[in-house]
Amino acid sequence: MTLKAISRAHPTVSFSIKAGSHIAPAGFNSTTGLLIDMSLFNQVAYNEETTLVEIGSGLLWYPSVCKELKKYGRNVNGATSCTGVGVSGFNLGGGYGNKANQFGLAMDTIKAIEIVLPDGEIKTVSENSDADLFWALKGGGNNFGIVTKWTMETHPQGAVYTNRLNYKKEYFGEMQAAIWAYIQKQVPKSHVEIVFEWSVNPAEKEIDSVIHANIFYDGTVAPADLFKEFTDIEHTSRKEKERCSWFELMESLPNPHDTYIMEWSTEDPGRKTPQGYRGRYACVMLSRYTPALIKRIIELAADVAKGLKYHGGYRFFPVIRPGSPTMFQNSPPSAWPHGPEALFPLPIQCSWKGEENDKYWLNVLETFCENIRQFAIEQGCTKDGVPMYYNLALDGTDVSLIYRENLPRLIDLRARYDKLGVMNRFWQYGNLQWDELYEYVATFIVTAAEWRIFQYNSEGQQRGAECPPSSDIIQPGQYTLLATSGEPACVGLVATHPRSRVPTALNSPTSKPRYWTRVHCRDSKCLISGLKTQTYSRLKVAHIFPRGHEAEWIRKGYHDKITDTADEATMGGPSKIDSIQNMITLRKDLYDAWVNYEFGVNPNNDYRITAFTNGNDDINGLRLHLDHIQDPSLRPLDELFMDHFKQGLLKHTRGVGDEPEWGYEVYDDILCEGSFDMSNTVWETEEGKRHLELALADRLFDHRMTP
Template sequence: MSRSVTFAALILSCLSALTAVAEAVSWPWHPTGPGDVCKLIAASVSSASEVHYPNATSYDFDNYHFASSSSQSSECSVEPGTAEDVAAIVSATRTPFAIKSGGHNTNPNFSSTTGVQIALTRLNNISIDPTAQTATIGAGLIYDEVYAALEEHDVMILGSRATGIGVGGFILGGGYSFLSNEYGLTVDTVRAFELVLPNGTISAVTDTSDPDLFWALKGGHNNFGIVTQFTMDTFPIGQVWGGSVMLPTTDYDAVKNATLHFWNNAADPKADVMVGFTAAQNQTLIEVDLFYDGPAPPEGLFDGFMDIPDAAQNMSAMTVRSYLSMVQSAGTNATAGMRGYFDTVSITDLSSSFFDAVLNETTYWYRTLSSEVPDVVVHYDVEPFLQNVYSHASADSSAWPPRRDQHFTPMLIYYGWTSPNNDELINQVMQQSSRTLTELAIGEGQDVSNTPLYNNYALYSNPVESMYGDSLGRLRQVRARYDPWRIMDLAGGWKF
């Protein structure tokens, strides 16, 4: 059943509130800019919500992003505490706005603005339905909070493999998890979205209530309104095994052989591997993350990694632990506060020569940039998911990925730096590097010309066609039906 707040009722409410505010502050009847809209919002929302202004601690928190290049100084920030207040905010806001869940999107203007910053942090509810085997979670939570709560009930949802990630953007973009080989993408496990539409309607969107909108929200981000909570499938969880270690490049050949062996032979859906290269402070290190959904992996599964001589002294990090402890084991927040961009390349095979090229891109661009950008951090990783990772849902079950008939796996590319003077240089370098790796994959015979890029990793300069492919036409139709006024175009993100 949908909970409906009619647009007319909201307008009357806003006008009533505006009249009261106008009597006190003598401002125009129609808000003329973000500052007026902030005052209108403050007068329209309930006591469950709050508006903050510059120099307030909460304002700084609401505008903060993992990458400082993604943070902006908004006119005000608003923390809605209810879906009804989100509806009031949407109805009042006709100036640029942004929606922030966790703040890890590194694309400028995607979840930040100089207008009205909507921070969903107060939408932090968590409830578990053991009979339905679901969990309902607020869109303002970070996964660390969700994992901690669910572990107490021996269940888990699919979600981020890194600490500090907000649930909102992660789920709406697709979502790869340590459990994806076992259960699919995070969007494959969504049962329902609570969505505030641009007309102020609050609706529970499911595959039966509105199949087109449900499909579009599964990968289509914020183009259809503001999601305030998600109902997700839960899965049994106990102690897991794994961890993260850093190794010297003298172990490169052994790591490469172990990774290629896993790519070509692994079939256990409980296993997951990530291997990355990080160049910073005049050295390059190899990061190996191993995961197994159980207290111990089967004998031989990770031997190629565990038998690396230099790794033996560090492999104490690979241990039995909670799922939350596993997610927090890697130092993924080490560069928080620096400027930064993500990008991605999708590959369908992992050869020895391609693996060599990934390391070469890491070291080459670090050496090339380090004289001009002395504090630069360069990171590339490969994520060898199993061949059947997309088979857990039907072919046309989600807007992203736009195709499931092809096995592909995303690479994560990350550059960090501190000076805004280097923003354009880094953007150009990352585009060039992504092209180099894509052309190499094509040269090796990989059919990646129509392979979708992972939108949660993709750099802002990538065209939406490269991510959504054949889904774009249907996405535009759904957007036209639910947002003919193009209100959500005032917010950042991938736009269709």
């Protein structure tokens, strides 16, 4: 199996998975590494006895799935926005379609999933078999393996009604009133999408604004007056179909998968978006609309659209598609938290030209969404803490905002099913910024030159563009460090080597330490994943600065920085190394990674977590939870986090350099002063035997036998 081979490969192997490719242009590849193409997983098998359908993960909803189910008069709760949407990406993210008001999300109708796990094992998971993994795959994204087959519910499908209308900008007010009138009728078998669009007319270089209404009813003829408010408004074009088959409906949708050109871009539905434009979707999650919110959305969008003329912009539009209050009434539990209350996205799309305009428009999208969200909260149309929708979240969205209370469980499952981090290699973390990298590199190099990092072409051995410190995300590639002039710089590595940490048994007292109870009372959960347990059986207290290096702790003056008011006995003696300010609570598996410096916490970047090794991608980019600690005398010290962070950099990013020379003085620091004085009575004890075993193990490490 390909995935099994990758799991045993070099840890820097990068790969991506192409399933339906979800409206990407033909030939598109999202990685410079290995592409796993799922196009041969293209079977559709309907079971007339169970009325379930098995769908290969490499398919699009149209034409294959629709065409096969048409034979049986059945349908699935799939995508309906355009013909180029892939089954797998839609299901893994959730899946809002025209039938969400009736059946919930696409993932709510999944009955079983066939998946290849990161270790190569093939499983079919369901509510009755590996229920936890089944739960995680519904909305949990591409994080647990490669899905090869979906088993989904079907339902009877007859003829449907559809209508598409376009309107001039003069009718913005009437359209807002029509939307509100429709919402009051609450007909779950219906669905409307109203697009208020602003775009730049390429010929006149002026901004046009128009309205598109996509109207749907899951029945032969729509109830009288259901869409009357929309059809009564004067429109410039109309495409109405009664008694339309589902296949015909899908066939009539735009097909961006082949052309990457969207129709319906202006009041002239024949005009198309020019090629070469860039774009992003974003969204605000809502539970209802009010007339004031609808009006505010249009006002803010009109204000944003003014920038289209000056920043390479082409098009900006919000899509109002109200959801039924009962849409999630029967939704089963899933990784993406939803139900029983209604929750639906307000999608916002923006397209522009020129990479130099990326930052402007991404900031516009983020600001627009936040302004709408705040107004919606005031209107009672949403609230703080609702999950962001995975498939429409902006790049860089904190994963905790998507999965909310389900994140700790997902992190646990990820650690269980992908121990080697196969599904997210180092460069796929995707959130290391240039200014962070500069800070890291400065930690372990020595040079008198002013330096910068440049792109590098290894084949031509030529430097490329300079990559200055910024908040931009680093993209996979090759880079070189040079003087600011572009000439080679003389650079050395710092002499400092990472501090060794002794085994856990020697790093803590043999009896239960006094500080455990204090730390548990303060934290009550893992400060990274948020995991809570009543017995703390899955949690562990970790020293930030290792207690085995007490002599160095004192030399660095950390004992003088402790403001903890506990008695010295509780804090480990006069050094105070066991102070609660040198402790954090972690999940057990994260504890092991912490003491090995596999990840660190950067207090200078809002306590953001950076993983230095593969296998910790599920926590990379998260932030340490410290808001619950209001008393400064109980809060961990920033200096200690930075010390630990530097050790991770030295151990995992510094490079080989000269190997440290171990001597008795090193072990004295690790264990305690005088441990290797042969006249010391410690050698006659069990503790002395452990000390000797540790020393011998270290000296013999490089001479161990290898198969």
